[in-house]
Structure formats: structure tokens, C-alpha cells
Amino acid sequence: MRTSILLALVVLLTADVAIAGTDLDSLLAVRGLSIAAPTPDRVDEFVKFIGEELVPRNVNTLVLRVDYDYEFESHPELRDEDALSRADAKRIVAACREGGIRIIPQVNLLGHQSNRTELNPLLERYPEFDETPHIEMPEEFVWPNPDGLYCKSYCPLHPEVHDVVFAVVDELMDVFEADAFHAGMDEVFYIGDDRCPRCAGHDNAELFAGEVTKIRNHLALSGRELWIWGDRLIDGQATGMGMWEASMNRTYRAVDLIPKDVVINDWHYERADPSAAYFAMKGFRVVTCPYRQPDIGLKQLEMMLMFRDASTPEMRDRYAGMLQTIWSSAGDFMDQFYGRVESEHRRGGDPAESFRSLFAAMAELE
Numbered sequence: 001m002r003t004s005i006l007l008a009l010v011v012l013l014t015a016d017v018a019i020a021g022t023d024l025d026s027l028l029a030v031r032g033l034s035i036a037a038p039t040p041d042r043v044d045e046f047v048k049f050i051g052e053e054l055v056p057r058n059v060n061t062l063v064l065r066v067d068y069d070y071e072f073e074s075h076p077e078l079r080d081e082d083a084l085s086r087a088d089a090k091r092i093v094a095a096c097r098e099g100g101i102r103i104i105p106q107v108n109l110l111g112h113q114s115n116r117t118e119l120n121p122l123l124e125r126y127p128e129f130d131e132t133p134h135i136e137m138p139e140e141f142v143w144p145n146p147d148g149l150y151c152k153s154y155c156p157l158h159p160e161v162h163d164v165v166f167a168v169v170d171e172l173m174d175v176f177e178a179d180a181f182h183a184g185m186d187e188v189f190y191i192g193d194d195r196c197p198r199c200a201g202h203d204n205a206e207l208f209a210g211e212v213t214k215i216r217n218h219l220a221l222s223g224r225e226l227w228i229w230g231d232r233l234i235d236g237q238a239t240g241m242g243m244w245e246a247s248m249n250r251t252y253r254a255v256d257l258i259p260k261d262v263v264i265n266d267w268h269y270e271r272a273d274p275s276a277a278y279f280a281m282k283g284f285r286v287v288t289c290p291y292r293q294p295d296i297g298l299k300q301l302e303m304m305l306m307f308r309d310a311s312t313p314e315m316r317d318r319y320a321g322m323l324q325t326i327w328s329s330a331g332d333f334m335d336q337f338y339g340r341v342e343s344e345h346r347r348g349g350d351p352a353e354s355f356r357s358l359f360a361a362m363a364e365l366e
């Protein structure tokens with residue numbers, strides 16, 4: 001009886017700490033949305049969306065997947081179709097600055113150098129950077145396939161690849177006036193290939209960690225921070241999380257080899273895995289990333305608050321907040337959000353509803 005009263009009191013006090021007079025910034029430093037950059041014809045609408053939907057919801061971080069959709073001056077040969085102009089980018093910057101939103105531009109480095117059937121501009125223009133040049137892109141993609149092809153990777157040990165990608169990264173960071181960069185680095189399946197003359201025989205964890213460290217060090221030269229997805233740092237076998245949201249290709253020991261100031265974006269879409277604790281205990285700041293299941297996003301938020309509440313002062317601020325991920329284009333997402341098209345009900349999920357409910361729950365914490 002006494003225990004249950006004590007427990008009730010603890011719950012009450014905890015709730016009090018979490019709710020009454022909370023400064024949302026100190027409770028959840030990151031309240032973010034991750035989405036592809038809009039195509040040029042939808043920049044107007046996107047700017048409006050920032051002002052009317054993100055700012056009132058207290059979104060303070062926008063991870064913007066630009067990849068090669070920008071009119072690069074340093075490497076014009078890498079411009080993708082539908083590239084944003086400098087003026088487009090500056091309009092997004094102005095809208096975010098006005099709303100107090102930090103922009104974190106993203107270019108996928110290392111992995112995701114193709115979609116299912118086409119190389120991205122980097123490997124298209126610089127085929128010598130391909131980690132697996134012997135594997136041809138299929139006309140029609142099927143999964144699984146004998147090549148284990150999901151996306152291409154660049155070779156992290158190619159002596160010229162970083163001159164090109166860092167020029168692109170630096171240009172994007174300057175135009176978006178950003179102090180943090182997102183390098184993606186998720187779902188890297190091709191790494192340390194037996195037929196790569198540079199990587200064969202190397203340890204995959206060391207190759208992965210080497211690339212993370214190189215990017216982090218480059219950004220640190222200009223006082224900028226690196227964000228990456230966390231999946232390659234989790235043991236897919238031991239956790240049962242498998243090959244997508246965790247690693248089955250021996251990269252996970254990189255968790256002990258990379259600098260601790262890299263911010264980990266821990267994405268889980270089907271369950272509210274407690275892996276933020278793993279990263280925080282390793283010394284990293286970690287942001288939990290939901291996608292399309294509203295109830296799972298809410299459970300992940302609850303867990304983030306619980307971890308913070310139960311932690312030592314040393315650990316607490318490593319639980320840095322929440323980042324809602326959106327994997328359709330910005331235009332498609334806005335169409336879903338405003339009900340102009342039916343929402344993406346894949347596997348019973350609804351990204352627009354997930355975004356709405358997550359931010360509504362965070363607003364209640366204020």
C-alpha cells in the first residue's frame with residue numbers, strides 16, 4: 001500500500017516536472033521535420049507551408065534533403081533536373097529564419113548513390129567513384145536480387161571522391177547559411193566490396209567509421225556539426241532489427257570508433273525501439289525519428305521524455321528530441337497534408353497524421 005502511494009506520488013511529481021511551466025526548448029531541443037526539398041515550381045507553396053504549418057507548431061529544425069537538386073556552381077555537371085536556384089534556396093532560408101527554424105541541408109554521402117534503376121549524378125558523371133562498378137543497374141528493380149543491389153555506394157577510399165562531394169556540401173551549407181549538415185549514411189549495403197581494389201580486405205566498421213570521421217572533420221573546420229541516420233551503428237542480428245534499420249554487414253562496431261559529437265538520428269517506423277538509450281549511453285546526442293504510424297510516434301515521444309526524466313544530468317541532454325521523417329516529395333506531402341490526394345496508407349500508416357499528432361502532443365508539453 002505504502003509503495004503504491006509512493007509510486008503515485010512519484011508519477012505525479014514526474015508529470016509535474018514534465019508539464020508545469022516547461023520551457024519546450026530545454027525539454028526537447030530538437031522538434032524537427034525531415035523532408036525532400038521542394039521542386040522549383042512548388043517553392044512558393046513550401047514557403048507558405050513553413051509559415052502557416054511549421055512555425056505555429058513550434059517546429060525548430062528542418063532537415064532538407066537537397067542531394068543534387070541545386071544549381072551548383074562548383075560542380076554544374078552534378079545538377080539534377082528540377083534543381084533549385086540560389087534565389088529559391090534563399091527564399092526558404094528567409095522563411096525559416098523568420099520562423100526561428102534551423103535548416104540542416106542533406107546530401108546522401110557514401111550510400112544511396114542511386115535509386116532502384118538509375119545512378120545519381122555523382123556516379124553518373126564520375127563512374128570511377130562507384131564501389132561496385134561490376135554491378136549494372138537493372139532495367140526493372142526487384143528485391144531481393146542476386147546482386148543484393150538496393151542502392152549504389154561510392155568508394156570511401158577513392159582518392160578524389162571527397163574533393164568533389166565536399167565542394168558540393170560546402171556550397172550547399174553556404175547558400176543555406178547552415179551550421180549543421182546531414183550526410184544520410186543509412187542503409188549502406190555496398191561497403192568493403194571484395195572486388196574494390198582499395199577497400200577489399202578492410203574491416204567494414206573501420207571503413208564506415210573512417211568515412212563518418214572524415215566528413216565530421218571537414219565540417220568541424222568551419223565550426224559545423226554532422227548529423228547521420230543511426231542504422232549502420234546498430235547490430236541487426238543481436239537486436240533482431242535486421243538489415244534495414246540496423247546493420248547486418250558488420251558496420252555496427254563503428255559506434256565505438258566515430259567522434260561523439262556526431263548527432264545520431266535513430267529511425268524506427270514499426271516499433272518504438274528504446275535504442276536512443278544505446279546511443280546516449282555511448283556518449284552521443286540522439287534524436288528519435290518516427291514516420292507513418294501516429295501511435296508509434298507518440299510512444300517514441302513518451303519514451304524520449306521518460307529517458308530524459310530518468311537520466312543523470314550527464315545523460316539527460318543527449319536525448320535531444322524528435323524528428324518526424326517524410327519520405328515522399330515535398331509536393332506530394334503537402335498534397336497529402338491538405339487532403340488534396342489520399343494519404344499514403346502504406347502498411348496502414350499515415351505520415352501527415354503522424355506529423356500532426358506528434359506536434360500536437362509536443363505542444364501540450366508547454
Ligand SMILES: [Zn+2]
Pocket residue numbers: 131154155156157158192193196197198199200
Ligand atoms: Zn572501395
